[in-house]
Amino acid sequence: GKPIDILYVPPSKLEKRITRIIEKMKIKEKKIKDYQKKLLPKQKEIERLKEDFSYQNSFLDKKFKNLNSYVKDVNKRKNMSNSEYKKVKSYVDSRRKMINKEIKKLKADQNLIRGKVTNYNQDVRSLNFQVREYDRLNKEIETLNRGFKKVKGMTFG
Numbered sequence: 001g002k003p004i005d006i007l008y009v010p011p012s013k014l015e016k017r018i019t020r021i022i023e024k025m026k027i028k029e030k031k032i033k034d035y036q037k038k039l040l041p042k043q044k045e046i047e048r049l050k051e052d053f054s055y056q057n058s059f060l061d062k063k064f065k066n067l068n069s070y071v072k073d074v075n076k077r078k079n080m081s082n083s084e085y086k087k088v089k090s091y092v093d094s095r096r097k098m099i100n101k102e103i104k105k106l107k108a109d110q111n112l113i114r115g116k117v118t119n120y121n122q123d124v125r126s127l128n129f130q131v132r133e134y135d136r137l138n139k140e141i142e143t144l145n146r147g148f149k150k151v152k153g154m155t156f157g
Contacts, residue, residue, distance in 0.1 A: 014144060021141050028134040035127040042120050049113050056109065060102055067095050 074080075074088050 025137045
């Protein structure tokens with residue numbers, strides 16, 4: 001065959017553009033991996049908070065049911081003295097106050113979980129945006145590479 005003389009051929013504008021896009025893709029890939037590492041612990045924390053919340057909620061439901069059953073039992077008794085009525089009323093009021101405090105605490109926990117879920121969703125949207133950008137750059141490289149031929153030397157003879 002013919003001898004090939006390998007010469008330095010400066011990169012074309014298309015080659016430079018492809019190189020820049022590949023660098024951008026590497027940066028996007030790193031960002032995507034960082035987001036993925038950041039999301040996993042957040043997801044586990046949210047799951048743990050949800051389990052705690054559901055446990056507290058079921059515990060509070062039991063307290064409601066106990067208080068309601070107590071009130072039904074008291075209402076079944078027809079004749080009560082004034083002093084018995086005051087004792088029952090004070091007991092029910094004290095239990096209600098305790099339950100209302102627990103409800104406030106549960107609502108605060110619910111707001112905390114909502115905030116964490118909102119933050120998590122924002123991170124997921126950011127991750128999705130990074131993935132879409134990565135895919136767009138990948139398609140752009142594929143399009144540019146279709147018509148690109150790199151000459152590595154010149155033949156003479």
